[in-house]
Amino acid sequence: MSDLLSLLSLGSSAIAAQNSGVAVATNNVANANTAGFSRQRVDLESLAAAPLVGGVRSASPQRLADDLLSGRIQTAAGSLAMSQAFADALEELGSGMATGGSTVDEQIGAMFSRFSQASAAPTDSASRAAVIAAARDLVAGIHRRSAGVAAARKEADARIRDGASSATALAKQLAAANTAVARTDDPVARDHRDQIAQQLGKLTGGQSRIDHDGQMRFVLDGGAVLVDGGRAASLAATPDATTGVARLEVVDGGNRRDVTTAIAGGSLGAGLKFRDQTIAQVSTQLDQLAFDVTSSVNAVHTANAGLDGATGRVMFTPITQVAGAASAIALDPGLAADPSRLALAAPGSGPGDNRGALALFALGSQAVASGGTRTLGDAAIDVVSGIALAASDSRGDATRDGMLADHLAGLRDSLSGVDTQEELTNLARFQHASGAMVKFVSTIDGMLGSLIDQL
């Protein structure tokens, strides 16, 4: 009698164990399309068998995930986000510089072409007006590009501020997830924590690690800790006193640490690199170009004579410093109003002389830009081609980073992904075993009933 009762108990625990397998398989299928979900597996353990009675029990469901792989995925996601965002920003900037009408190099070419045409008819008012119009177009073109660069800088700055806010919010979520994991050790909480860490990695390029206490720490490039267990610092964007653009600081209680130059990954790293390096470089190149155009053309222009024989007049309003030259470049108002002031004749000659025009035309082929190493046209081309080459490099990086991220996603899927066919097979397996145990219990129950009836 007591043996039969033990068998009933065995049957009951076996049904429970098989049902837990059914539950885990069902949960896996239910989450087959849940982002970041790691499949679970239930391991059955046979109970130590007494001479007649053994049995089975289910261990706690095991989460099939690799923290090391998760870290690699997060790092790859940060690199991919960085290269993609940087390439996107560069392509947008380069496209803005090269489209929407003539490029600056084409406008420079047009101005020198007009000088050449005017050299054939230096007294002709139409030729002079054409030179002025071409120079005006060039000035407008440089202004437009300069404004475009300033707008791109402002937009990048706004994105950086938004990114800092998002990073702060994600850091808080990550700290909360750490607390949840510490409290329940729930596999779903771990998946959730990995997901948040990956988003934070995409944003900041930082790295997470799980310490021996099971708590995740998220560290930014340069070593600043953003999340330490249940404690989250914030990433604050504060305006720079000189430039007005946002500087990023990790604020943890009363401690502040500037990480503006340290963050080199993720979309924030891309934004910072774009704003503080690319934009700064392009802006300087445009300023240098505007300064070189003004100074070199003026140098030749002042040495030659207008229709009235007067020399010493500038063509562009003089600029004293390179910084800000792209927005400051302007056609001399006197010249713009009176094309006869255009100095197309050599000094001391009559108005029909064209040596001034020829000297101005020749300037187009001389290396007077970029410290005497480039022609003005080539210097203008360099501005856009530099952006395009950087965009192309970054797009190549993005392709490589994408391939790595895809490879790692495959590895993760191989380990943690849910395969519905596999789960349905498991479901059938556990279901059959559970059904068999029900029959077993029913049989024992019958035997017990017969035994009781005979008593």
Next chain:
Amino acid sequence: MRITGNRLIDLAAASTTKSQAAVATTTEQLSSGLRVNTPSDDPQAWLAAQRTKLRQAMSQGTGAAVQAGRDHLEVTDNALASLGDIVSQIRTLAVQGSSDSYNATDRAALGAQVRGLFQSALDSANARTSAGEYLLAGSASLTPPFDAAGVYLGDAAVRALPSDGSVTTGVTIAGSALTAASGVDVLPLLDRIATALSSNDMTTLVGALPGLDTAVKQVSSARTQTGGAMNVLDQTTSARTVLEQNLQQAIARFVEVDAVAAASELAKATQSLEISRAVSSHIVAMLAPST
């Protein structure tokens, strides 16, 4: 390696997306005719195209100047041709007037005729372009180069344009070519002849006849000069036309799409897309019974 159904679907979707992107890119290239729409499409090709465009702009500027210079020379040649005709007519009349068979009245009539021709010669020498520039004034081209007596007031400057690299070609003829610096003062000579005929001054008339021969040669020489310069400019224009065609072809090679190659790419991309879609359908069908 364990591959889940979701992974298979992801791979198929990625393949389809990639093929669709290739079809879209090739279609855009074919419809726009451009392989390089923005600099980042192919930075090296864009760079080469822009440098070529810069050369093209400079060349076009020079070409336009050369054409304008040639036009200027042609107008100058017409003026000189007219002047040459007049000098020849005056020479004929002067020879007639120097004949003993002519009396003072006859010479006075010839003198009036020559005076009229002198005014025409003066008009030719002070001819202007359509823009109002005096053709034979040297660099002082905004003021009439010859006064009422035919005295030259301009300078000897000649406007030159680069025709072939550093070689320059003069595109104007200074009126000094019609002065004593080059032989005789042509217009004052004509004025003297008109006066001599009118006043029956045979000594002056006969003395001026050799000068008329020189004047004819001077005008002829100036015309030869304009003709030579026009020839040089014509050759320059021919060479420049070839250069600009080459530059245009080079730009096209850098940025324009090769229609045949692009059509082939489109065919390949379309086929790849169809295969990707077929694979996707197959995977979905394969996984469907279990879902």
